[in-house]
Amino acid sequence: MRCVILHESRGRLRLHLCQSRMTIRQADLLDLYLTEQPFVQSVRVYERTADAVICYQGGRDAVLAALSRFSYESADLARRLPENSGRELNRQYQGRMLSLVGWKLLRRLFLPAPLRAAYAVFRALRYLGRGLRCLLRGRLQVEVLDALSIGVSLLRGDFATADSVMFLLGVGELLEEWTHKKSVGDLARSMSLNVERVWQVTPEGDVLVSLHDVHAGDHIRVRTGNLIPLDGTVTEGEATVNQASLTGESVPVAKHTGSLVYAGTVLEEGECVLEVSGESGSSRYERIVTMIEESQKLSSATETNAARLADKLVPYSLLGTVLTYALTRNVTRAVSILMVDFSCALKLSMPLAFLSAMSEAGRRRVTVKGGKFLEAVAKADTIVFDKTGTLTRACPTVVDVVPFNGSDWQEMLRLAACLEEHFPHSIANAVVRCAKEQGLDHEEMHASVEYLVAHGIASTVDSRRVVVGSYHFVFEDEKCIVPAGEREKFDDLPPEHSHLYLAIGGVLSAVVCVSDPLRPEAKEVLSALRSMGVSRLVMMTGDSQRTAEAIARQVGVDDFRAEVLPEDKAAYIEAEHAAGRTVLMIGDGINDTPALSVADAGIAISDGAAIAREVADITVASDDLYQLSQLRRLSMALMRRVDRNYRFVMGFNGSLIALGALGILPPTTSALLHNLSTLLVSVQSMTPLLGEEDR
Numbered sequence: 001m002r003c004v005i006l007h008e009s010r011g012r013l014r015l016h017l018c019q020s021r022m023t024i025r026q027a028d029l030l031d032l033y034l035t036e037q038p039f040v041q042s043v044r045v046y047e048r049t050a051d052a053v054i055c056y057q058g059g060r061d062a063v064l065a066a067l068s069r070f071s072y073e074s075a076d077l078a079r080r081l082p083e084n085s086g087r088e089l090n091r092q093y094q095g096r097m098l099s100l101v102g103w104k105l106l107r108r109l110f111l112p113a114p115l116r117a118a119y120a121v122f123r124a125l126r127y128l129g130r131g132l133r134c135l136l137r138g139r140l141q142v143e144v145l146d147a148l149s150i151g152v153s154l155l156r157g158d159f160a161t162a163d164s165v166m167f168l169l170g171v172g173e174l175l176e177e178w179t180h181k182k183s184v185g186d187l188a189r190s191m192s193l194n195v196e197r198v199w200q201v202t203p204e205g206d207v208l209v210s211l212h213d214v215h216a217g218d219h220i221r222v223r224t225g226n227l228i229p230l231d232g233t234v235t236e237g238e239a240t241v242n243q244a245s246l247t248g249e250s251v252p253v254a255k256h257t258g259s260l261v262y263a264g265t266v267l268e269e270g271e272c273v274l275e276v277s278g279e280s281g282s283s284r285y286e287r288i289v290t291m292i293e294e295s296q297k298l299s300s301a302t303e304t305n306a307a308r309l310a311d312k313l314v315p316y317s318l319l320g321t322v323l324t325y326a327l328t329r330n331v332t333r334a335v336s337i338l339m340v341d342f343s344c345a346l347k348l349s350m351p352l353a354f355l356s357a358m359s360e361a362g363r364r365r366v367t368v369k370g371g372k373f374l375e376a377v378a379k380a381d382t383i384v385f386d387k388t389g390t391l392t393r394a395c396p397t398v399v400d401v402v403p404f405n406g407s408d409w410q411e412m413l414r415l416a417a418c419l420e421e422h423f424p425h426s427i428a429n430a431v432v433r434c435a436k437e438q439g440l441d442h443e444e445m446h447a448s449v450e451y452l453v454a455h456g457i458a459s460t461v462d463s464r465r466v467v468v469g470s471y472h473f474v475f476e477d478e479k480c481i482v483p484a485g486e487r488e489k490f491d492d493l494p495p496e497h498s499h500l501y502l503a504i505g506g507v508l509s510a511v512v513c514v515s516d517p518l519r520p521e522a523k524e525v526l527s528a529l530r531s532m533g534v535s536r537l538v539m540m541t542g543d544s545q546r547t548a549e550a551i552a553r554q555v556g557v558d559d560f561r562a563e564v565l566p567e568d569k570a571a572y573i574e575a576e577h578a579a580g581r582t583v584l585m586i587g588d589g590i591n592d593t594p595a596l597s598v599a600d601a602g603i604a605i606s607d608g609a610a611i612a613r614e615v616a617d618i619t620v621a622s623d624d625l626y627q628l629s630q631l632r633r634l635s636m637a638l639m640r641r642v643d644r645n646y647r648f649v650m651g652f653n654g655s656l657i658a659l660g661a662l663g664i665l666p667p668t669t670s671a672l673l674h675n676l677s678t679l680l681v682s683v684q685s686m687t688p689l690l691g692e693e694d695r
Helices: 024-035 060-069 075-080 087-110 113-136 142-155 159-191 283-294 301-328 331-338 343-363 371-379 387-391 409-420 426-437 471-477 487-491 522-531 545-555 566-578 590-598 610-615 626-661 667-685
Strands: 003-009 012-017 040-046 051-056 197-202 205-210 219-223 232-242 253-255 266-276 366-368 382-386 397-403 450-452 456-461 464-469 498-504 507-515 536-540 559-561 583-587 601-605 618-620
Touching (some): 012 060, 024 060, 024 075, 087 113, 113 142, 113 159, 142 331, 142 667, 159 667, 266 610, 301 626, 331 626, 343 667, 387 426, 387 536, 387 545, 397 409, 409 426, 426 498, 464 471, 471 498, 536 566, 559 566, 626 667
Antiparallel strands (some): 003 012, 040 051, 197 219, 232 266, 366 618, 397 507, 456 464, 498 507
16 A cells, blocks of 8 residues: 655654545554554544554554555455444534534525524524423423523524524534444444354364354354354254343343344353354444443433433523513513523533543443443442452463373363363363463363353263362362372362362362462552542452462452352342442453342453353453553543533523623523533533543
């Protein structure tokens, strides 16, 4: 690709691409390609001018070399391109905003006064109709005040004021609609599927293939805790599916042969084979958008209270108008009060503030599914952490495989990986990765695999029961034994590591020692959270008391619980609720889902189990925990902004009403200042809450 450098500064290039025009798809392809380059920090592609602004690290030669290799015809790039980037939406609303402002200027400059007056009367019919419909329903809402202020202005012959009021109302409505749809679109894209490979059922057995290689009519197998990647029909097996992300149903739905399942839902329990009915496309995105727009999750208590307060103040505005006229017999003073109301600013700025904050969180790779969860993060005084994959590294490693009962350690690792690769857990991933690094390829040698949440995996190989999992599962639930004469070897297992026990036929055959070191940033992040008002930090883990105590001491939590089951975590959070605390839960596994559900806001790590991400209210990227402290800062800054908006709206509009009632401000000035202040507070609510230094 050929391009011309328009402007250059340290770490920043503005380029013009040498092509006559750029389509939206081409802009999306270039944006995706450059974003994936390791040296590129941020990209803005302007399809209207065929320009691109690139911020990068290192030398510019790497950027130019990458651009020279770029091609719009890349099939691999086109395959990864999201169906909905939001660029078309932005272009649509930019055009509508330019048309609105341009038409206002044109009629002000070129239309004679009689035509402007006629146009104002014609436009007023819509607002008058809205107000009349509210009155017919017995409601006194902001539409009534809008209709009265516009109607009285027309009756007094003040067509310029009526036109200005309607123009500012139109700008506010367009901004609200644009920001709402953009925020919902950003949120839907961040919630879209993140599945790259699936188990395809073939005559030779189950084969792990790329999602893009699966077509309508193919059969894929989905197991407990996994995301259903494509729409389809169940042809084998039974399962319960969590469909909350698409339908809002809180109770998992039973699926059996012949049942329809949908992309993006999660198989909560069981296993099934489904026949794919459609390839990946935009239907998933559209369903998520619909779900978000209809969901009450987008409304926080603050937003709801603002809307209620706005409606409650309408009758008082009308009463003030009547009293002012009764006391002064001055129509101008009375109309000045009608020109000002609290509803517009409260109803517009609050939702925009929350939706803008959700979008800002999304740009920082934090997905927030509703405004009320940001509110919960700001108010939280207790945070409960799962240990594995959360406080410890998301990528634990196998450091040793200790064989027992005369077993070969490589064969035991091979068998463990064969079972573990079917289920999403950081320890399971570590076992599979270690087997691959050792070159231990395997074929499916076992019968159907049974996954027991927070315990382990059970299957049958050569007519013998094979179990792999925790000490509690293997030795207490399954009643397995340590081989005779190897007790001392068992007792000498390194205590600093987590242990995964593998038993065949009721006898211990191997212990996989896993290093699960603490995240280097964990202690600093917890300290930052404590400095921001979190009074209680708690760690939960299924590990032994000794291992849990060591990690708790290193990270500096206030309390910890060891050897806990999923229901224990949920019960602890409910007890904290009973004590009057606001609780956040942070986890990544299937066993964390009950606690994520009952917390005021459940936060999942993005590369954890699909069911955890589905149940969670917030998802953060797995790179580091600093996003937790950023999320807390963002939510607290949001609540401070909301509080400032309240004070400003009430104080400024109250002053306008008082000045109008005293005859100091004429109606036209009151209307102008009121609408300008509403627009300004709304635009200010859309500005970033955190500075670049917090990124």
